[in-house]
Amino acid sequence: MTQIAPLSIIGAGNVATHLAQAFTQKALPIEWIVARRLEAAQSLCQHIGQGQPSQHLHFEMAQSRIWILAVSDDALPELAARLKVPPGSLVAHTSGAQPLAVLEALAPTVSRGVFYPLQTFSKDKEVEMKKVPFCLEGDTPQTLAHLFTLAQSLSEQVWAVDTKQRARLHLAAVFANNFTNWMLNISERILAEADLSPQLLAALRQETFEKAQAIGPEAAQTGPARRANHDVMRRHLALLQDQPQWAALYQLISQQIESHYQKKH
Numbered sequence: 286m287t288q289i290a291p292l293s294i295i296g297a298g299n300v301a302t303h304l305a306q307a308f309t310q311k312a313l314p315i316e317w318i319v320a321r322r323l324e325a326a327q328s329l330c331q332h333i334g335q336g337q338p339s340q341h342l343h344f345e346m347a348q349s350r351i352w353i354l355a356v357s358d359d360a361l362p363e364l365a366a367r368l369k370v371p372p373g374s375l376v377a378h379t380s381g382a383q384p385l386a387v388l389e390a391l392a393p394t395v396s397r398g399v400f401y402p403l404q405t406f407s408k409d410k411e412v413e414m415k416k417v418p419f420c421l422e423g424d425t426p427q428t429l430a431h432l433f434t435l436a437q438s439l440s441e442q443v444w445a446v447d448t449k450q451r452a453r454l455h456l457a458a459v460f461a462n463n464f465t466n467w468m469l470n471i472s473e474r475i476l477a478e479a480d481l482s483p484q485l486l487a488a489l490r491q492e493t494f495e496k497a498q499a500i501g502p503e504a505a506q507t508g509p510a511r512r513a514n515h516d517v518m519r520r521h522l523a524l525l526q527d528q529p530q531w532a533a534l535y536q537l538i539s540q541q542i543e544s545h546y547q548k549k550h
């Protein structure tokens with residue numbers, strides 16, 4: 286029976302946890318889980334039932350030939366400079382916002398790549414990994430091919446995306462997810478001020494995303510700004526008198542929606 290080569294993960298945060306779980310579910314062996322705090326690495330090893338925890342970064346004698354660097358964006362340059370892995374290994378980071386070149390310190394004996402899962406990950410929220418688009422980049426076609434094989438073992442959606450494209454993809458993802466989520470946060474706080482349950486918004490939230498998927502956001506837009514209903518917008522702004530920052534957001538977004546749809550008519 287051929288043995289599958291193990292891989293290792295640097296980091297024990299949101300992405301590291303989800304990837305470690307997903308590799309484990311696919312019976313891919315994990316050799317090392319590395320974290321700044323040993324307890325964090327220990328707890329992830331315990332959670333997935335495999336791997337050895339470590340705090341150090343010297344792995345010249347390790348078995349792993351693939352190293353996933355799932356750490357904070359800011360830590361990548363420093364870790365790339367300090368990480369010691371066997372020559373011929375492949376090190377890939379998971380950041381949407383960092384270029385492939387951030388791993389340059391590992392060249393030329395180590396191949397570099399990007400293994401960016403385009404999803405929002407929080408440790409305690411399950412994600413259906415097979416639906417997550419993996420956006421990959423490699424320093425050579427061979428590196429990219431290795432990363433494709435690995436990503437295809439986890440997901441049905443695997444894409445080659447270079448550094449320039451990924452920067453725009455990440456920007457788009459910030460609008461689609463981070464900003465949308467912030468709007469949902471504001472909307473819940475507006476309800477709370479009137480003692481209303483967030484449950485009241487549940488069906489609307491669901492339909493918002495289903496409709497945007499079904500007919501696209503351009504056609505899905507409704508609301509007072511789309512209808513250029515200034516009377517309603519004035520009343521909303523009056524309700525936001527004590528929240529000038531939300532009022533400023535309301536005005537900015539409403540103006541953009543109104544002028545966009547007016548230009549179309």
Ligand SMILES: NC(=O)c1ccc[n+]([C@@H]2O[C@H](COP(=O)([O-])OP(=O)(O)OC[C@H]3O[C@@H](n4cnc5c(N)ncnc54)[C@H](OP(=O)(O)O)[C@@H]3O)[C@@H](O)[C@H]2O)c1
Nearest residue numbers: 296297298299300321322355356357358360379380405406
């Ligand atoms: N979360 C997402 O939705 C998401 C989605 C796609 C891609 N990403 C990308 O994936 C990467 C990890 O994100 P995350 O959400 O998993 O972050 P996270 O939960 O904050 O975890 C970051 C990990 O990096 C470690 N770390 C931070 N600074 C370090 C340093 N100087 N040296 C060594 N380790 C350090 C942290 O260790 P400590 O616990 O010791 O601080 C932690 O294990 C980032 O590049 C992010 O952009 C995130």
